[in-house]
Amino acid sequence: MSTITKQEKQLARRVDDLTANDPQFAAAKPDPAVAAALAQPGLRLPQIIQTALDGYAERPALGQRVAEFTKDPKTGRTSMELLPSFETITYRQLGDRVGALARAWRHDLLHAGYRVCVLGFNSVDYAIIDMALGVIGAVAVPLQTSAAITQLQSIVTETEPSMIATSVNQLPDTVELILSGQAPAKLVVFDYHPEVDEQHDAVATARARLADSSVVVESLTEVLGRGKTLPATPIPVADDSADPLALLIYTSGSTGAPKGAMYLQSNVGKMWRRSDGNWFGPTVASITLNFMPMSHVMGRGILYGTLGNGGTAYFAARSDLSTLLEDLKLVRPTELNFVPRIWETLYDESKRAVDRRLANSGSADRAAIKAEVMDEQRQSLLGGRYIAAMTGSAPTSPELKHGVESLLEMHLLEGYGSTEAGMVLFDGEVQRPPVIDYKLVDVPDLGYFSTDQPYPRGELLLKTQNMFPGYYKRPEVTATVFDSDGYYQTGDIVAEVGPDRLVYVDRRNNVLKLAQGQFVTVAKLEAAFSNSPLVRQIYIYGNSAHPYLLAVVVPTEDALATNDIEVLKPLIIDSLQKVAKEADLQSYEVPRDLIVETTPFSLENGLLTGIRKLAWPKLKQHYGARLEQLYADLVEGQANALHVLKQSVANAPVLQTVSRAVGTILGVATTDLPSNAHFTDLGGDSLSALTFGSLLRELFDIDVPVGVIVSPVNNLVAIADYIERERQGTKRPTFIAIHGRDAGKVHASDLTLDKFIDVSTLTAAPVLAATRHRGAHRPVDRRYRLPGALLGPEMARTDGPGRREGNRSGKSQVQRGRSGPARQDLR
Incomplete structure (x- = not known):
């Protein structure tokens, strides 16, 4: 029996088991009648959207994390705190909001063909905006949140948008964008919670900065409110001979100014139709976790492929992906569609779990322990109900593919395509x-x-x-x-x-795509790094299986004359970092390690062309094997360094451990690492910060949010201080602190006083109580009434995320749920 046949039979049994025992999985099965209606020839995009929304009206469509507003007793300011459960809106509710927004914008004279730029993270609000644009025939122009303002300026100038929609987190950049160039008639702010002081202040500041302009600033809630009061109107549909422009996907601009790839309504409509002819083929049930940007075709394909299949699309809670692992565990997706960098993060997480168990296993059967832990990870890390797995956007190394497939116990499908x-x-x-x-x-x-x-x-x-x-x-x-x-x-x-x-x-064009999907232009980087006073020649090398670059550097004659190679190498790396900062390069554009070459590239050795340009094919042929070995050495060195780090954490100062952990994750030397260095200045990004946070959690049993790690105000000292404060228990109790990190069930017996009150206070309590009540002959009452929030969604969870039913008051109503995230009216 072949491996594929065996896997196919295992998958069939898995689907049968899920259908029989998981109500949410069974309920997500595509309706053949709706699928047939969507497949009708001649349907225009607005009709496709409406067909899906009407056909699956009572099913849950979109889901987001439940949150509560908390007021800081010291400052009086309100913030928003995520809870470990999801809430959803139905297709009908989604359709009502899309319809209201479309009516409001048509009333505002936003016509078919008008361009609308959208800047923000994938979310329920973003999806509503994007679908409303599709319904009225406007052209969506999703902007990359990671792009520099200068790149966004060129896009806004070229598209001349009638409106810009921005998430509240991107509002400062959007205002800067408007003030520096093309001004739209309207600015709509979404993912906005006016109860949160920081968000309220951001909107007030934006309105003040734009007060002298003609730009009207509204929240999405305000626009929806206006739309609900307007009468319904027929959906405008293009005539049979027309295929209007619907979407502009701008490239990263790696080879110059960003270019907008045009998508007609027919092409966007295909994203809703699940078939063998698009990215995401037919499947039994679509329950997905969405975090890929809407400025990327893969992000749109996952979202609209889910909705066109009658499934539920959940959104990651944080744009920096700091909640990715928790979101994944709560959502329990049926489809895992990730770029290689995410697969690498998940596989590394599973390996760390194996290493932890093996470290405490003594002489037990190591193979059996590994198998046991990997099985646990399939449930706790990946949710345990996936039936399809895919990677795309960048090549995957054979080693990573093999490792991921061993974790999944399933074939990892590799996709290749382009915008x-x-x-x-x-x-x-x-x-x-x-x-x-x-x-x-x-x-x-x-x-x-x-x-x-x-x-x-x-x-x-x-x-x-x-x-x-x-x-x-x-x-x-x-x-x-x-x-x-x-x-x-x-x-x-x-x-x-x-x-x-x-x-x-x-x-062909010397543009590399790294594992995280980022493009880098090698010639541009080589030109920039040639400005280093230590660099005579430089060859940049990358492998799409890795998220970072390497280099071969020929130092200047002066540098070689005054330094040994061992001394010179770290000096060159430091110099490249300085050049990158001056040239405003991204962290992933800076080589992590390099080979120092004392023999210059020349015509004689074939490493320069006749016009004295770098002969890239010859350089790759000459240095490729050594550079690939350097990649392998870095991976092995990281594993060894992590082992040493875990052995020494108990006896080392926190700052020293934090510094060594940063050096290990980012591949930078820790001997001269300044304590005032910032994670991002050392080459870190949000995904490496997620890995770094997982390592810190393993070392200290403290959760350090990605936002803390990548914050521009936090250096390594600040991160170490954060860990020290958390160790001292300065924050209120959390679900993890009370019930355990991997709790599948929670019990009232977990709610002991020592989880809420420090030891010294508890020790003194009987004495104080006895003194206060001396002679009253009453026992000391050791019970502690928990805050309402702690008796909320955490307590709803049994063997799955909590289920929340809709209620018009907006207050939490908790029921016990078993199969996964479920429904709540988000009105």
């Missing part, structure tokens, strides 16, 4: 449809030819059913990406290992 061409490959196999035809073209300057042995190699050119029509307002750029026969030039070098079987090899 411009759509889905092309699954597991290296050309998908027909949507691919119509492909060909490989020789790339002589890089040494790739159709005559190569054992397999033909060349640049992949495509024709697909999902091909974009071009870049917005860029006909000259559009012309450069199609050949004379109308094939799209992907820029990817592939090997044809069999009929319709392709394997990725390289990039």
Whole structure:
């Protein structure tokens, strides 16, 4: 019996078991009648959206984390605190809000074809806005939250939006964007909770800064309120001959100014239709966790593929992904669609769990313990009801793929495609449809030819059913990406290992895509780092299986003359960091490690071209093996360093351990690491901060939020101080502190006084009570009445996340639930 056949039978049994025993899973099964209605030819995007909303009206559609507002007794300011459960709105409620918003905007004269820029993290509010734009025929322009203001300015200038919608967290950047250039008629703020003082202040500041402009500032709640009072109007639909523009997906701008790939209504509509011809094929039940940005096709495909399938799309609670692991555990998705960097984070988390158990296992059967822990991780980390797993957006290393599949006990599907061409490959196999035809073209300057042995190699050119029509307002750029026969030039070098079987090899235009999906332009970086006073020549190297770069550096003659290689290497790394800061480069654009080469690149050794440019193919051929070994050494070194760190944590000062942990996670030397260094200045990002936070939790049993780690006001000393304060119990009790980190069930007996009152107070309590009540002959009452919030959703959880039913008052009503996140009217 083949492995695939065995896995298919296991999957069939898994689906049958979930259908029989998990009510939420069974209820998410697609309705054949709705699927048939969505598949009708000729439906326009507004009709597709309405068909899904009407067809699945009573099902839960969108979910978000439950939160409560808490007032700080010292400052009097109110903040929002997440609770460990989700709440949902139904398709009907979603349709009511989308309809109200569409009516309000049509009343405001926002017409079909008008552009609307949206800046924010994927959320319920974001989805409502995006769908309302689709209903009225406006053009959505999602902006990347990680992009520099200068990049966003060029997009806003080019698209001339009638309106900008922004999350409250992105509001300061949006105001800066408006004041520095193109001013829209309206600014709509979403994900806004006026009860939260920080958010209220941000909106007040925005209104004050824009007071002298013509821009009208409204909250999404205000717009929805207006829309609910307006009469319903027919959905405007384009005539049969038209296929209007619906969406602009802007590239990262790695090769120049960002370019807006145009998506027509027909292409956006395909995201709602689950089939073998798009990214996410048919499935038994779609329950997904959404955190990929809406400025990325993958993020949109997951969201709208879920809704078109009658499933429930839950949203991660924090844009920095600090709650990702908790969200994943609560949602228990049926589909796991992640980029390699996320898979790496999850696999590393499972390995740490194995290491912890093995460290305390003594002479027990290590293989059996590992198998036991991995099985636990499938339930506690991944939720235990996934039936499909996929990776995409960047290549996955064989090592990571093997590790993830051992965690999943399931095949990890690898997808390949592009913003411009759509889905092309699954597991290296050309998908027909949507691919119509492909060909490989020789790339002589890089040494790739159709005559190569054992397999033909060349640049992949495509024709697909999902091909974009071009870049917005860029006909000259559009012309450069199609050949004379109308094939799209992907820029990817592939090997044809069999009929319709392709394997990725390289990039033609020297633009690399890292494991987290970020593009880097090698030539730009090499030019920037050549400004270092220690660098004579530099070759930047990357492997899409890793989230960071390496380099080969030829130092200047002066640098070589005055320093040994061992001394020079850290000096060069420090110099590259300084250059990066001056050039405003991103942390992932700075090489983590390098090889110091004393022999310059030259014509004679073949490492320069005839016009004295770097001969990249020759450099890769010459240094590739050593650089790949450097990657392997860094991975192994990190594992060894983590082991040493865990052994020494009990006897080391907190700051020293924090510094060593940062150095281990980010691959920087810890000998001269300044205590006032910031995590992001050392090359960290939100995902590495998530890994760093997990490590700190393992070392100190303290949760350090990603926001604390990446905050620009927090250096390593501040992070260490935070841990010290948490150790001293300065915060109020949490679910984890009371019931345990991996609690699957909670009990009233967990609520002991020592979880809420410090030891010294408890010890003194009998004496104080006896003194106060001496002669009264009454026993001391040791009971403690918990705050209402602590008797809320935490107590609702049994073997799954709490279930919340709708209530018009907005107050929490808790019921016990078993199968997963469930329903609450978010009105």
